[in-house]
Amino acid sequence: xxxxxxxxxxxxxxxxxxxxxxxxxxxxxxxxxxxxxxxxxxxxxxxxxxxxxxxxxxxxxxxxxxxxxxxxxxxxxxxxxxxxxxxxxxxxxxxxxxxxxxxxxxxxx
Numbered sequence: 001x002x003x004x005x006x007x008x009x010x011x012x013x014x015x016x017x018x019x020x021x022x023x024x025x026x027x028x029x030x031x032x033x034x035x036x037x038x039x040x041x042x043x044x045x046x047x048x049x050x051x052x053x054x055x056x057x058x059x060x061x062x063x064x065x066x067x068x069x070x071x072x073x074x075x076x077x078x079x080x081x082x083x084x085x086x087x088x089x090x091x092x093x094x095x096x097x098x099x100x101x102x103x104x105x106x107x108x109x
Contacts, residue, residue: 006031008053011041018042 006014014031015038018024024038045053083095 006033008045008057009050011045012048012050012053014038015041015045 014027018027018038024035027038028035048056080096
């Protein structure tokens with residue numbers, strides 16, 4: 001994954017300069033960015049403070065984690081459905097009970 005060159009504080013500082021009336025071409029030259037970058041930053045960070053930008057980043061990370069958890073749960077559900085279609089009912093119930101009794105895998109063992 002590409003690393004970011006600018007922190008949220010720096011991005012908001014550049015945007016405040018733009019709001020203060022600095023020309024975008026001058027900002028681009030001074031900070032080594034393109035007009036498209038400023039446009040994207042304005043779309044994402046316009047009108048927010050540094051603390052709000054940090055909170056936005058935290059929420060994005062949490063959202064990604066929750067999406068991964070949901071995807072894992074959906075895979076488990078699909079596997080159980082496949083098992084239910086292919087095995088007799090008693091075997092499915094026994095497999096489910098074993099899975100519940102074992103609980104989630106322990107990463108420390």
